[in-house]
Amino acid sequence: MIILRPSLPRKVMGWGLLVLGVLGLVLPFLQGFLFLALGVFVLRDQHIWAARRWGWVADRWPQHVGRVEEMEAGLGRRVAGAAERVRRLFGRA
Numbered sequence: 001m002i003i004l005r006p007s008l009p010r011k012v013m014g015w016g017l018l019v020l021g022v023l024g025l026v027l028p029f030l031q032g033f034l035f036l037a038l039g040v041f042v043l044r045d046q047h048i049w050a051a052r053r054w055g056w057v058a059d060r061w062p063q064h065v066g067r068v069e070e071m072e073a074g075l076g077r078r079v080a081g082a083a084e085r086v087r088r089l090f091g092r093a
Contacts, residue, residue, distance in 0.1 A: 002051045014043035014050070041068065 017039030024032025037057065043050035058065040 002048055003045070004048070004051075005045045007046065010042055011046050014039050014046060017042060 017035050020030060021032050021034075021036030021039055024030030024035050026032075040050050040053045040057070044054040045051070054065075
């Protein structure tokens with residue numbers, strides 16, 4: 001089951017990465033496949049088609065997908081911790 005969590009900043013960043021990926025397929029100094037994969041990764045919670053493509057990537061490279069998802073979860077925990085520290089810092093003032 002695919003659970004969508006719409007977020008405007010994620011959509012903007014994901015579509016931007018997809019545009020860079022398409023440009024990277026034409027321009028020699030950009031890594032097109034890398035930007036396309038990152039764009040699909042960012043959009044996987046935003047659109048059903050991206051979730052399906054990410055499922056294909058997960059079937060093809062399961063060990064790498066697991067590591068990428070762990071890194072995203074770790075980054076989310078760090079950002080949440082930093083936001084909490086900023087709230088505590090300014091909440092006492």
